[in-house]
């Protein structure tokens with residue numbers, strides 16, 4: 001469930017949803033400055049569910065998707081991310097959101113969606129405006145290792161899936177030679 005503008009109460013200190021008219025135009029914004037590498041939030045209150053545009057992938061399998069059930073669902077994608085969803089621990093109580101660089105008060109948070117998502121339910125044309133923009137955001141399956149590696153953080157289960165894909169590709173190429 002996405003929090004809505006009616007009777008809005010922020011779920012996390014230091015963050016607020018900036019609601020905007022139109023579909024999917026809202027964003028989560030910092031209400032204070034953050035240092036590089038700072039813990040922004042622990043990922044708590046997650047529930048398992050099907051892959052949706054609001055879910056976050058938490059492992060390599062088709063069932064590994066969680067809903068955030070908080071304002072964190074308003075974090076948009078950025079090809080030049082300032083924040084990471086770190087779901088690398090085998091213990092979900094260690095999953096967290098941390099900064100990848102300093103963030104100013106008023107700055108929108110953005111994470112690189114393919115750092116958690118393999119093959120997204122709802123691809124979209126990215127409007128982040130960064131020089132390294134990937135264009136249409138569909139998930140890590142549709143990007144090269146090089147495109148992923150330049151984003152400061154990618155979850156280990158995504159790198160495993162990339163590695164399996166690339167071994168398979170290389171095998172097919174070798175069989176043709």
Ligand SMILES: C[S@@+](CC[C@H](N)C(=O)[O-])C[C@H]1O[C@@H](n2cnc3c(N)ncnc32)[C@H](O)[C@@H]1O
Pocket residue numbers: 023024025026027053054073074075076077078122123124125126127128
């Ligand atoms: C989980 S929502 C994020 C919050 C969303 N902006 C909202 O208002 O509900 C994910 C959706 O937001 C939109 N979105 C997120 N990042 C975007 C970006 N960089 N460029 C264009 N649309 C984006 C896409 O429609 C995407 O499916």
